[in-house]
Amino acid sequence: MPTITKSNIDYDKKDLNDKTLLKLYYNMLKPRLIEEKMLILLRQGKISKWFSGIGQEAISVGVTMALKPSEYILPMHRNLGVFTTREIPLHRLFCQWQGKASGFTKGRDRSFHFGTQEYNIVGMISHLGPQLGVADGIALANLLKKNGQVTAVFTGEGGTSEGDFHEALNVASVWQLPVIFCIENNGYGLSTPTSEQYNCKHLADRGKGYGIESFILDGNDIIETYSKVKKLVESVRKRPRPILIEFKTFRRRGHEEASGTKYIPKALMEEWEAKDPIENFRSYLFSKKILSAEVDEKYVAEIKAEIDSSLESAYAEDDITPNPTTELNDVYKPFDYQEIHPSSETKELRLIDAISEGLKQSMERHKDLVIMGQDIAEYGGVFKITEGFVEQFGRDRVRNTPICESAIVEAGMGLSIAGMKAVVEMQFADFVSSGFNPIVNYLAKSYYRWEQHADVVVRMPCGAGVAAGPFHSQTNEAWFTKTPGLKVVYPAFPYDAKGLLATAVNDPNPVLFFEHKALYRSIRQEVPTDYYTLPFGIAALLKEGESVTIITYGAGVHWALETIENNADISADLIDLRTLQPLDKDAIYNSVKKTGKAIILQEDSLFGGIASDISAMLMEDCFEYLDAPVKRVASMETPIPFIGQLEDQYLAKGKFEDALRELLNY
Structure with missing residues (x-):
């Protein structure tokens, strides 16, 4: 790596000691050297795809070092520094990229599309936006647990155009969630420049519209990034609230390597190459006598040796042998169904009453269960199923939501990641189309991809026969029976509804629970008064x-x-x-x-x-x-x-x- 005699970034050391500065440098150097090796392997055909974060290492490293290891980070595909700073063994990372069993997805997903509870990292999906709402859910769990923890989530400037971004910011602001939204504004969404992506001066300005504190940082300045984020994180731990940070940086390679960079003006590329976060910081450390050539060479040799040995062990690992039984068995998290029989005491209930009673008894049984939906708190929901719940369980657990189905489904997923349970009420089943993507692409696929269950029940008031018209009458179960990873329940009687709803809440897999509106008040039946369960898959x-x-x-x-x-x-x-x-x-x-x-x-x-x-x-x-x-x-x-x-x-x-x-x- 050539030495730059004078840094092009004006660093302010502040109160950071030399040990921290060297750690910042080492943690940036490691992903850079890994990437340089990956680009060689890509040209040799030894890996299939690569999304480069070269030039953006300061953001990943600075944010990750500012957080505690126990705090969740939700990175994107240019955040290798998050994974390496959390000290994930390179053997496992290389196995992931080669589709080996010791990776994180058993060959079922690629590159950075994975998460790991062991390192408190939640990987992205290609739809980008959903992880922002998932971060809200994790932050909500932290808030309810009063554990003083912060969640950080990344997106790019392109991702801020998605509705999920705006929904997630709005929910975080309304609920005052301890989440740091990190926008890596790197100039281009694939080949689309920022001038065609948004029409405000700074993306940070969008936070103002949601009542969120916003900041703009030099994403290539590791000291500014680390110091400012650390200060903000410490503040949010004490006074929970969302923060929006726009990191100004640049993507110096293609969206992925195959797409190239021909669309980027040469002068612009040269300008940002001169602002390289590692080269400049290295020169700064040399100039301050903090880093010596000998130590630098030692760092490089140590990292390269780790890369080579980890690659060798990953290559030596056997290729995955396809096994249909294994694949099918991993679509759903195993559920040890517990049959709970009711007492002989019964009372006549309508379908709507049985659902309400079943939901209430599940809330009593599971202290970590949160219900979310539009108008479900004091108003009790449009069908009054949750009437009186706020008085019994409080507004923390019975939460009115803004009209944003996508973000609320995602928040349910975040609660599950953080070890809690969620019931999401769609005001009408028709409205689930606004939350379709996170259900079929996030909830349904997470366990199969990286063994993260989605302990979420989505309640679906559905059906015709009540003169509600085209947007309040659909029975859209076929949208979901088609999707592996989802369970679909559709009771016709009060007794079944109550027992199956209890099982749905117990089941760690995502469940779509259909409730026919025309049956709500027209069907009555003797129903046990106490809690009981009924098995899925038994007609x-x-x-x-x-x-x-x-x-x-x-x-x-x-x-x-x-x-x-x-x-x-x-x-x-x-x-x-x-x-x-x-x-x-x-x-x-x-x-x-x-x-x-x-x-x-x-x-x-x-x-x-x-x-x-x-x-x-x-x-x-x-x-x-x-x-x-x-x-x-x-x-x-x-x-x-x-x-x-x-x-x-x-x-x-x-x-x-x-x-x-x-x-x-x-």
Whole structure:
């Protein structure tokens, strides 16, 4: 590394001692030397991809050294210095990048898309924005635990254009969360310059609109970065609140190596090369007689030796051998279901009351359970399910949220990472589309990727029949049954709803819990008064017969019951699935093998719904037992209309009896 005779950065040592200054230098040097080696390996085809942070090391190192090892950091793919400063063994990092078993994702994800509880690091996903809301959740857990800890999260200037950024800042400000938002403004989002990315002078100015203290730091000045962040972190530990920091820096290599840097003006590149954080700091340390050539050479030799030996051990590790059973078993965190039987005391409850009671008893049982949603506190939610909860559990655990479904789902994930539980209420299931990305890409995939479970239940008031129109009436379970890693529960009766909700809260995996609005106050049942659980993946056989198997769930169960009761001549098995993921295939197959005919009823529109999958399963696995084609009955292929006569025409309920008769007469 050539010596620069005079530093181009005006360092202010302040009260830092020589030992700290040398540690700052060493911690920057290490990721730089690793990166230089990785670029060689990339050209040799020994690694597949690389996202370079060359020139940005001061930010990663300064922020990480300012935090305690016990405090969470959520880095991006240009923050190698976070991982090395937290002293993750290079062998494990190299195994991660080579897709070896000793990495952090068992070859299932690449580069920096991983986290590790051992080092309190939570890795990114390619969608960038969700980690900001996850940091809110971790910070919320710290706030509730009163442990005086801070969370730091990184994003780039491009990521600040995403809605998740604005949602996360707003939530952090409203809740006064101890989180440091770090923006690495490095000039380009892939090839898009900042002039095309935002139209404010400084990204730090955005914090003002959210009532957040904001600062602009020279991201290439390691002393300024470390000293200022350390001071801010110490302040936030004492007085919890969010802080926004914009680090001015530059990306001197491509977004990833294959994209190159041809779009960057040469003069601009040269200007920032002259501001290299390591070269300049090294020259400064030499000039102050803090670092000698001998010590510098020792550092380089020591780091290079560690790199070489770690690479050698990583290369020596066997390649991963694909095993379908292993892959399938790692989609969900193992759940040791505990059957809790109720006492004999019961009372008549509506579906809505059973859900409220089940949620309340789960809150009593799990002191670390937090409920979040719009209007759920004093107002009790639009359906009054959480009415009275604030008085019993307090506003810390029953939290009104801004209208930002994405950030709140992400906050639930953050609570789970920090060892707590979360229930997120979607005011209507339709609104989950605004929180879709973190559910299907973060919650669903985290355990498979790096064994981090998502202990989050998303409650989904759903369904038509209440004249609520296109945006408050969907039953969108098929969006989630398609996604490995999610569990989907859809009860039709108060008894099932209460017991299954208790299990959903106990389960460490993400659960979508569907609650049909039209059943809330129309269905009553005797329900045990105390706490109990019901298992997932076990359907209920509500009626027994010989001629046909009716398979349904949710409101469809009640439509089918009404049809059977009005047609005494129909001898049918009626199966209420209760959970859609996991699905009780045995109950379905055993019944169809007995009756020889199957009809599947769903409220959702036909194409792409769960009825299609069940039909395909029956055709593949029970074909020789069938006496007729499998019949599917579903609602119209239109959005859900508002006015009653159109809604009645839309719903599958009016088609079911004729379809059933047609199948019986086949």
